[in-house]
Amino acid sequence: MSSAAATEAGSMTERLTLVEGVREGLHTEMERDDRVMVLGEDVGKNGGVFRATEGLYDEFGGGRVVDTPLAESGIVGSAIGLALSGLRPVAEMQFMGFMYPAFDQLVSHAARLRSRSHGQYTCPLVVRAPYGGGIRAPEHHSESKEAFFVHEPGLKVVIPSTPADAKGLLTAAIRDPDPVMFLEPKLIYRAFREEVPQKSYEVSLGEAAVRREGSDISVYTWGAMTRPTLIAADNLADEHGVDCEVVDLRTLSPLDAGTVVASFEKTGRAAVVHEAPKTGGVGAEIATTIQEEALMYQEAPIKRIAGLDAPIPLHALEDYYLPQAVRIQDGILETVEF
């Protein structure tokens, strides 16, 4: 913080990891709005198993940072009631693989309270969950099942891929009047740091980010797969002269179809990279959107580079399961050379 500009309040930044960005998002919103509360398993004293809520219990107390009994349906169901009562609950699911007990509350109720009450009641609720593979975790700790929630109208599904986005998107999610699934790519929780503004700010939900401009092919991705996709894009530029545009969707629902289609119209080719199983994954939705809206621009089949249609294996084999740079590169080349 040595530069003169940085001393000006509001332009101060700090170098944070993605999980610290999440914590900062929670912290600044809890400071700003005393209706915001955090609840879940081990979120209090322990600061969360990934330390996403570290320090919040000491600062805001056990009334706003609540260790609940071990019951996901209870956590989300009660959070719906808290939201109905006027509070702004942020519920933590310890891992995405353990949120299924809450599935009924999410899809039968959180998602449709607004439509069921014809707009009378709303559900301003955020459900945070670490997801995805690559950290040598035990069974059930590595799933990537964002498609389940994307398929449910009424839910928003947000996945950050950078520390600054984690903070800004989470802030926007907390302020959003609808229920938001905020899925955190735990593989990159601590993989790198970047400058994150110290002030409170929003990154709008529903807007994709073009991470790399390019003219030969549009590569769509999100979450932890953004990193290997960018590595693949750099390698392709260096080794094959292929110029990739990389689009990080950030919000999977509602999908930023405008940015998806505009990029495709520029490049005429597309690949989608996700770690979730290929069949019925969000990649299928993106490919179809392109087909519906920009068929006349298409110069090659759209390629999906995804996890296998098999349960993610235990850690010894997970690197074969998850897309990594070579697989991404190869898939992109195949499309470009079609």
Add this chain to the structure above:
Amino acid sequence: MSTQDDTDYQNAIETAQLDDEPIRILDDDGTLLSSAEPPALSEAELLEMYADIKLARHFDQRAVSFQRQGRIATYAPMTGQEGSQVATSHALDDEDWLFPTYRDHAAKYVHGADLAALLKTLRGYREGYAIPDDVNLMPEYIPIATQVPQAMGMAWGQMLQGNDDTAVLCHLGDGATSEGDFHEGLNFAGVFDVPAVFVCNNNQWAISVPRERQTASETIAEKAHAYGVEGVRVDGMDPLAVYAVTRAAIKKAKAPTDDERRPTLIESVQYRYGAHTTSDDPSVYRDEAESEAWRDRDPLDRLETYLYQTDVLNAEREAKIEARIEAEVATAIETAEAAETSPERMIEHVYEETPNRLQEQFDELSTLREKYGDDAFAEVLG
């Protein structure tokens, strides 16, 4: 495993007040309580139970140190809890089913799981989940409480098919009693009166959340009442008491007397000495003095003292047992570390017949492996 008559403990359970002190047979030092009758176990059976607990502790120490060396991934330690785990499995007959959690390494081992297989799972190979053909055991359950309704259903199925000699034992933690699945499983068990025994290993903590934060009820055992299931509390660090209570519950499950219910919920009161898993740091949320106090009732020490006092054990026997278990664990480690896996394992057994699309996805991957070499797949983040 045992066919002894434990009517005394049957009676003890029947008369036990739910909010009473847990049932115990040994005092904190391991001396037989004057009011207690030891379970009718032969010398050989007692020594076997002792050896299994000792093996469990040795295995646990090795596993934690292996995790530190990066030779296995996340591990859930069981020190302090081995006595209860070993005793519940000793109380089972071979035909009985065991539904274990991720912490029940010793319970699984005693009921017939292979130690090397267990280590293979911890090395990240799903092959380790395979159960030997003649062993009635499920792979460990990781999502909390999900095993409870399933165990109930297995018991129900055995009953519907007239398998009167088969009961089901289901392990769970104190945290698990908060989940809806616990309620649904116990409720069904009571309604359909199935031959199931649910053992709640109340080790006082669900990661950082203490037992008092899971339930406002006085005890976990008393929850059984609401389901029309028998509830009993036992000192989970007294292997003899756990054995006696579990054995009685298993026998009752198979052959209740008139107006007796089959299912039982046993609250085994114990303590997890170490971390929740190797990724957890208990000093953040609990006081080490608390942990120290529980160590004074250590299950291994207590059983050892009792066996010395009754001349079942002596220095020579102990040394022999020690040598045997160290060799057994060492062999298991060697076998697990020599094991290899292969990417084919990812798509095996997903369906009985691998669908074409999955096979094609896999073939595409194999082509890439040939083209770029396996090193190119080593790290997702490059």
